[in-house]
Amino acid sequence: MKAKPQIRDEAITGLEDATRNIRVAEATRLEHLARGYGAVTGGDMATRAYITEAALALGVSEPRVASMLGLAVFLTDTYRDTHALVRTGEISLRHAEIITDAGMVITNVTAAGVDQAAIALALEQDELAEQRRHAYEQEVLVYARELTPNRLRPVAKRLAERWAVEPIEVRQAREAKKRRVTVVQLGEGMAELRAYLPAVQALGLYDHLTRVGRAVKRGLIPAPARPEGLGLGAEQPEPTVIDADGTGSGAEAPDTRGLDELRADAFYALLSRDPFDAAEAAAHSTGAELQGRVQLVLTAAGVDALLNTHGGTITRDSNTPAGDVKCELKGYGPIDIESVRPLIAGRQQWDLVTVCTHTGTVIRTDTYRPNKSQERFLVARDGHCRFPGCVSPVYRSEIDHTIDAALGGHTATDNLAHLCRSHHTLKGNSDWTVRQLAGGVLEWTAPSGRIHIDRPRDLLPEHRASRHTPKRKVRFQPTVREPEVHPF
Structure with a gap:
């Protein structure tokens, strides 16, 4: 009879083989x-007739087939190297979707007019866009081979941005004019309220609702009321604690709603009150005092761009040269720095991070008022939970001693790393083990004995990727003036 560790190891091996086979099968399905x-x-x-028949063959909806078809055309016609990696199972179809989605910014600018000169210009721009997409693909595949899809997304956006024909400032200004709120009617008496907003606003609002939900779970603030009409159609009574003698004490029982439900109820509570009725606003102030949080990364180049446009002065405590990057919303990707200028202006203190241009890793951190230097360094180095594949932001994570302090582990940056609460608990209460190597690299060992490496996030992916990009004898010579190069 096989031992349990052997059975578990064989199961993990089987999962790896099955995953690889699924990836190959998905690539074959797209080819067909x-x-x-x-x-x-x-x-x-x-x-339409073909899409309908394909939907029946695949057992999915027609819109899903249309989406798959778009990806299939991109992979077979444009992103051939990505397609080759999907076919061999080295990367997943989700990786390919992220690569092609991010690459949508690398497109030609349609020429106005229908004369021969305009047609020739459009063809030349098409060729330029194709060359840029190829360069972007070679860079992003360096990361696709080693990152999970959720960690690849912001890297792909940043790499694609440096090859975009139009800068992010122009594209975001155009899209901001399309912001809107819509309702999508669904079944079972439900609907979706969708808002098309600038990313920094959307992520900030979502974090606000998340903070409300977590604060309710911890009993720090009053719970938002359950919207009337839920359940069996009648108003649901508030739960009470039942004493041993069978009588109700009248005390409220713990809120049993999940975090998603609390987000939704807080969203309704914050929007449904009358903002002109002071009494009503005071009675329904659940979570109103909390603020959403986002993490922005600016470089010296971004700061200089703001100062050149709007004036003002800033004091730096080092002679760190300005870089090319302007502004990035962590967990999302590059954004227009002007769109977050009010947030930047309202921040009294910023952490200064010195990054190695060859590896993209943090060398040191500093600030205008030196304090908590280790925390600043770890926030800059980690950016998120350091368990493989996790992207929980640092402000929802805890600083953990890789070697526990009770076991002699020292409190230094080479023995500290951010872990979210879930993975912090997993590390201390399971067979997962971790050791920290040079440069903040974490070597995780799974219960099966498999090794998983988690490297500190690369703050300059374009530098590392460009070293792996094959040199091509191509000269970009557009007939129109190119925009400034954006290194995201």
Whole structure:
């Protein structure tokens, strides 16, 4: 009879093999989809008929087939190296979706007019965009091989930005004019309220609702009321604690709602009150005093850009040269620095981070008022929970001693790393083990004995990726003036 550790090891091996086979099968499925689409003739109705039949064959919706078809065309026609890695199972289809989605900013600017000069200009811009996409693909695949999809997304956005034909400032200003709130009617008496907002606002609001939910769970603030009409259609009574004698004490029982439910109820409570009724606002102030948090990264170049545009002065405590990056919203990607100027202006203190241009890792941190230097360094180095694949931000994580202090572990940055509460608990109460190597690299050992390496986030992915990009004898010579190079 096999021992349990052996059974578990064989199970993990089986999962790895099955995952690789699924990736290969997904690539094959996309190839069949694209091949069939290439044989469609007869216009839009023929295409729709093909998509309908493909949806029945795949057992998915027609919109999903249309999305898959778009990805299939991109992979077979444009991102061929990405397609090759998906076919061999080295990366997943989700990796490919993130790569192609981020690469959408690398496109041609449509020329105005229909004369021959405009057509020639459009063709030249198409060729330029194709060359840029190829360069972007070679850079992003360096990271796709080693990052999980959720960690790859902001890196892919940053790398794609430096090859974009239009800078982020122009694109974000154009999209900001389309901001809106819409309702999507669903089944079972439900609907979705969707808001199309600048990313910094959307992430800030979501964090606000999350903080409300967590504060309610900890009993720090009053719980938002349950919207009327939920359940069986009648108003639900507040739960009470039942004493041993069978009588109710009248004390409120712990709130049993999940975090998603609390977010939704807090969202409704904060928006549904009358802002002009002071009494009502005071009675429904659940979480109103909390603020959403976002993490912004500016470089000296970004600060200088603001000072050149709006004036003012700033005192630096080092001679760190200005870089090319302007502003990045952590967990999302590059954004227009002007769109967050009020947030920047309202911050009295910023941490200064010195980054190695060759590796993208943090060398040191400093500040205008030196305090908690280790915390500043770890926040800059880690950026998120350091368990492999986790992207929980540092402000929802705890600083953990890799070697426990009770076991002689020293309190220094080479023995400290951020872990979210879930993975912090896992580290101390399971067979997972970790040791910290040079440069803040964490070597995690799974219960099966498999090694998983988690490296500190690369703050300058374009530098590392460009060293792995094959040199091509291509000269970019557009006939129109190129925008400034954006290194995100």
